[in-house]
Amino acid sequence: MDGLIMDEQLLLSSLLWRTERLFADKKIITRLETGKYHEYTYGDFAKRVRKLASALEKAGIKPGDRVGTLAWNHYRHFELYYAIPSVEAVCHTINMRLFPEQQRYIVNHAEDVMLFLDADQVPNVEAMAADGIDTVRQYVVLCDADEMPETSLSPVMSYEEFIATGDDDFEFREFSERTAAAMCYTSATTGDPKGVLFTHRGIVLQTMLETSHDKLGLSENQVWLEVAPMFHCNGWNLPHACLMQGATLVFLGVHPTDIDYVQTIEDLKVTGINAAVTVGNMIRDFVVASDREWDLNSLETLWLGGSAPPRAVMDWFEQTYGTWVLQGYGHTESSPQICFNYLKTTLQDEDPERIWQLRLTGGLPFPLMKVRIVDDEGNELPWDGESMGNIHVRSPYTASGYYNDERTKDAIIDGWLNTGDIGAITPEGFVMLKDRQKDLIKSGGEWISSIDLENALMSHPKVREASVFAVPDEKWNERPVAAVVPVDSADAPGEDELREFLGKDFAKWWLPDRYLTVTEVPKTSVGKYDKKRLRGMVAEGGIDNVTATIGV
Amino acid sequence: MDGLIMDEQLLLSSLLWRTERLFADKKIITRLETGKYHEYTYGDFAKRVRKLASALEKAGIKPGDRVGTLAWNHYRHFELYYAIPSVEAVCHTINMRLFPEQQRYIVNHAEDVMLFLDADQVPNVEAMAADGIDTVRQYVVLCDADEMPETSLSPVMSYEEFIATGDDDFEFREFSERTAAAMCYTSATTGDPKGVLFTHRGIVLQTMLETSHDKLGLSENQVWLEVAPMFHCNGWNLPHACLMQGATLVFLGVHPTDIDYVQTIEDLKVTGINAAVTVGNMIRDFVVASDREWDLNSLETLWLGGSAPPRAVMDWFEQTYGTWVLQGYGHTESSPQICFNYLKTTLQDEDPERIWQLRLTGGLPFPLMKVRIVDDEGNELPWDGESMGNIHVRSPYTASGYYNDERTKDAIIDGWLNTGDIGAITPEGFVMLKDRQKDLIKSGGEWISSIDLENALMSHPKVREASVFAVPDEKWNERPVAAVVPVDSADAPGEDELREFLGKDFAKWWLPDRYLTVTEVPKTSVGKYDKKRLRGMVAEGGIDNVTATIGV
Known part of the structure; x- marks a missing residue:
């Protein structure tokens, strides 16, 4: 049909186009190990992303190449999030907490051609390199030239030297939104980790939904502390959502300890945090044991993931700081949100105890996400809050399989992805996680x-x-x-x-x-x-x- | 690359999938001419959409067919919004305010195969039919069987009889998100109106953005009165955004007068309205002249479009009811939002007079939207708040041209759509409309x-x-x-x-x-x-x- 809507693509650079112009003066802040903060603006960020993208091209990075990162949460890591996909390559974030042998498997399986690593990861990567990571042609340590550690890695250079090789006038180009932008390996029940590829399209869609009012509702006037590791599912896309909205984005930098979390929230008047459930516990324990008062009253939202937060912790945050603790249900394969906890107005008159039970569930399916529960014979089970079955998902941000992995055939069932989770769904649509299939x-x-x-x-x-x-x-x-x-x-x-x-x-x-x-x-x-x-x-x-x- | 994200499509039915399950108990309410309200739920709505889609298929509607509507804002019109695109046909909403000769041109140019019309439109369509609208094979009057008016239209039946021919078990199917879902003609500077096709993808993207916190932030706990005509750009997608979030959706029905607007807001505790600027004036005039008090304190948001609202009206709403009046800048070709007015936190310390000036602009470009201003030689002009130029736009929800219309070649310039507007853009990104190119x-x-x-x-x-x-x-x-x-x-x-x-x-x-x-x-x-x-x-x-x- 003639005269349809333009074939404009959903690319990370289309989010950046707007932020570079509208929110050039808003800030990205990273805690430094000195206790000070590195601050710059989205305007500065965009300039460095252009330069870095140009440097990557000059270094021979081609469309489809995988470029690895082994890094903490900080602004340089975030620059890589945008620069690598801008040259149609894949930003492969490697889980820093895995055993070296698993990391080596991952680098080799992904065939990373470059590796960007924090200085503290050097000994680890040297050990990997000694055992063979043959596709890596260049190492870049995420530091200034004068901070370069001694290393046997070769060839190697500092990040700031590398970025200086790029041109300022790199132009973001158009390509298919179905191009992989990022990649991350997820642990498997048996065998080696499995690679999941995130497309520009999938990331942009999830990012838009995180700004949606009844989901996270992330907005420009907020200050978010990105605690979820950036090596895990694009930091749950929270850095992307901050960038899209022009919200202040805070990173904890290298090796944060419990006091760093609390001090940063207080210093920067953080309004929201995304983190694993254990981090919520840690903050509470630290504050309770501390011999001084901590003013964390700016904290409006604590988004916890990974497992259900303990009710006592949710209660403590709400009563101490008026913080609303909420959780989602996600997995690497859905980039990562499947569900998000939101209390519909029609539930407001429910018994408070029932409301608590619903708040402890994974929540309601995200928009564009379809969820079903099926028994072992593949029969769909009712949403009655009782029937337990295998949770299957499909969405425009869910993986169709694993990267070069024959386990794909076991994961995809009639076009649905088997999450590996067992759950039940209430009549209102709250997904209750009951178990991992393997557990x-x-x-x-x-x-x-x-x-x-x-x-x-x-x-x-x-x-x-x-x-x-x-x-x-x-x-x-x-x-x-x-x-x-x-x-x-x-x-x-x-x-x-x-x-x-x-x-x-x-x-x-x-x-x-x-x-x-x-x-x-x-x-x-x-x-x-x-x-x-x-x-x-x-x-x-x-x-x-x-x-x-x-x-x- | 193997293992990418699933190729799930952004379809209207994917929004409905979720609403049918999560918000089945939330309401769609239509004012009736009797002064009473027709109420039913999104669950009821979804059932009737399935039945209607099935009836359309049985009536021979094929993918790509255009199906016309000439109707006021009400639940039946909204059912057509979903049922027609569900069979891959195009819901062609015809502007009721055009001259009959223009409407006849539009029906013939679109080659509508069916026409759904409100009872009050019967004489008008009879006149059109007498002059020839040759592609229309079936007329359906949007009423009950016992409300059918006398008419020379043929073949003709009532909507309720038509819907009864459908099956309950119609299954929504998958097809390309680039399929046209809706269509609407826009007036041209010279010559006949021009047809714009809206794809499923474009509507879903704009709908998601309307729920985004810093844009409209439409949410489940709100009650929206859809005043913008449903024949104009999908009612600015507001009905879709209500459906996506499960917000209560209110329609004014047939022939509303000033008291109907005000009475409905009061009766249903409406929290938001989208309307042309004149409607804001009308409500104010009515309330001011009325000899009784009107409790419109529920009204949080008045979204005005079409032109800049008078400052006095914005002020009056804010001071009388605490209503925040905001505006966007849009046009049919961008489905329709180009910009939306939002005050960034970085502007909060500006001079109040400057903040007013910014509130009177079209606002900031929507996410995924790219805007530029160019002079008549095609040179891009700076965002300095002074330079005036032709406003060009491109986005994944902007038309690439007009339906079967050679004027497309004049409208598209290097991949950008020329809006026909003259504007300037402030350094912060606020788009100031200065004129129509023709004016x-x-x-x-x-x-x-x-x-x-x-x-x-x-x-x-x-x-x-x-x-x-x-x-x-x-x-x-x-x-x-x-x-x-x-x-x-x-x-x-x-x-x-x-x-x-x-x-x-x-x-x-x-x-x-x-x-x-x-x-x-x-x-x-x-x-x-x-x-x-x-x-x-x-x-x-x-x-x-x-x-x-x-x-x-």
Whole structure:
């Protein structure tokens, strides 16, 4: 049909076009290890992105190339977020918390041709290089020329020297929005990590939705502290949403400790944070233990992800600082938001306890996202809040598979992506996560939701963290066991106390057989409970000996 | 590259998928001529859309077919908005305010195969049919079977009979997001109206942006009264944004008068309205003249379009009801928003008078929209707030041309669409409309902005409306003349008073040579000042005789 809408593409550079002009004076701030802040504007940022993009082209980066980053959250990392995709290459953010052998696998699998790394990552990358990362042609350390560490990496140069090789007049060009802009590997149930490619289109759509009023509602007058690692799913696209709206964007820089979080919020009057659930706990613990008052009253929104936040922490933030704690449900493959927690007005007259239960769910599907739950035979299950099934998703920001990986064929079912999660959906559309498919506890032929038990345990006043996992059982096939971190190790809740507490809400056969008091629950590189490791510990030592083993 | 993001399409049905599930209990309300309201839910709506889509298919509607509507704002019209595009056909909304001969041209040019019309449109369409609208195979009157008017149209049936022929189990299907979903004709400077096609993709993108926090920020807890005609640019996509968010959506139904607007706002506690500037004036006049108090305190947002709202009206709403009046700048070709007025935090310390001046501009370019101003030689002009030029736009929701129309070649310049507007852009990015290219006043080789003069005149306390237009002049080529509607006809401002008032802000050669007191400024079918007609009146009668002519 003649005269249709222009074929303009949804590119990261189309977001930047506007910000460069409308919000050139708004700021990007990075905490430095000196305790000072590096500040510059989106105008400065855009100029450096142009220069960096030009430098990448001069260095021979071609469309489709993967360029790796091993970096903390800071402005240079964010410059790479825009410059690499601007030359049609892929910004491959590597998880700094993985074991070196996994990182080496990832670099080799992605065939990264360049690697940008923070100075503290040099020894690690030297070790990788010694074992072979053959496609990398150039290393760039994210520092000034006079800060360059000694290194055997070669060829190597400092970031500021590298950026200086670029021209100022790089022009952003048009290409297909279906071009990959970024990439990130996600851990797999079995085997090596799997690569997920994010397209310009997918990132732009999710970014727009984060600014939508009933979702995150991110706006220009806010100050956001990007705590979620930038190596994980584009920092949940929060830096992109700040850029789109011209909101002040704050990074914590290299090696932040608990006081750095709190000091930065106070110093810069931060209004919002996105972070893993553990960070919420950490901030609370730090403030509670501190011998001075902290003015965190600017903090309006605490967006927690990775797992359900403990109700006590949500409550504490709301009552101490008036902070609204909310959560989403996401995964790397959906760039990453699947759901976002929002309380519809029609629920306002509900029983407060029911509202709390809904706030603890993953929330409502994001716009343009389709969600279904299916049983193991592939039958779709009703949204009745009871039926548990495999969560499948499809959307214009969900991966159609994994990068060069034959596990794609197991992940895609009739055009839907199998999330690997087990859930139920309430009649109003709230998605309740019940378990990972791999962590599912099947006792006597019935499913037990470890997440329901964990959330219940974490609502106990003496419990700080709880993880429930399956152990083999001769009679029932599997039985649940709980690992519990007490708020106060001198006043840990006893087995009977916890069993009785859970007994009010759950059938007897759901109750864990054992309650292990531990000092810490082992976590994966992205902060989720590492149940494989918990199961391994129990298998090695036997349940009776595990208490001493875990948390060391 | 293998493993990219899914090729899911941005379709109207993907918005509906979510609303049908998450907001099935939220309401769509239509004022009836009886003074009562028709209420049903988005759940009911979605069921009827499925049935209607099925009925359209059974009636032989094929992908690409144009299906016309000649209708007021109501729930049935909104059902057509979704059902017609769901069968890959084009919902062609016809401007009810055009002359019958223009409407007949439009129906024939679009080759509409069906026509859905309100009962009051029957005589009009009968006249058109008598003159020949040969492609229309079926007429459907938007009423119940027992409300069918007598008519010579044939074949004809009632909407409720038509919808009853559909099946309940129609499944929304996937197709390209670049498929046209809707269509609307826009008046041309010379010649017949021009057809603009809106794709699913363009509508979905604009709809998402209307929910974005710093743009309209439309959210679920709001109640919106859709006043902008649904025949004009999808009602500015406001019904779509309400549907996406699950906001309560209110339509004024057939033949609303001033009291109906006010009564509906009060009855339903409306929080937002989108309307032409004249509607704002009308509501104020009605309330001020009314002998009872009206509680319109629920009204938070009044989004006015079409031209700059008078400052006095903006002030009145804010002071009387705490209503924030804002405006955008748009046109049919950009589906329709180009800009939206938002005050960045960095401007908060500006002089209040400067903030007012910025509030009276078209605002900041929408995300994904690129705007430039160029001189007649095609040179790009700086954003300095002074340089006036032709406004060009490009975006993923801007038309690449007109439907089957050779005027496309004049409208598209190097991939940009020429809006036909003259403007300047401030350094902060606020787009200031100065004139229509066709209305431009060129006096002694220099441009004079009629819009600047109009806005200044309308800030005079005795002026209600003002239009400034060019008249031929032997010496200067053209000179400006003002047509002024006084607030109180018994206390109309004199020529000297107005000249002196303008003289404070404008160079002497900018000041209109004559100030004509009129009872009404003639307007186009979409509510804009009809300067062609003003010029014609002056040409016919001479300036000296025009006062008596205009406004009769």
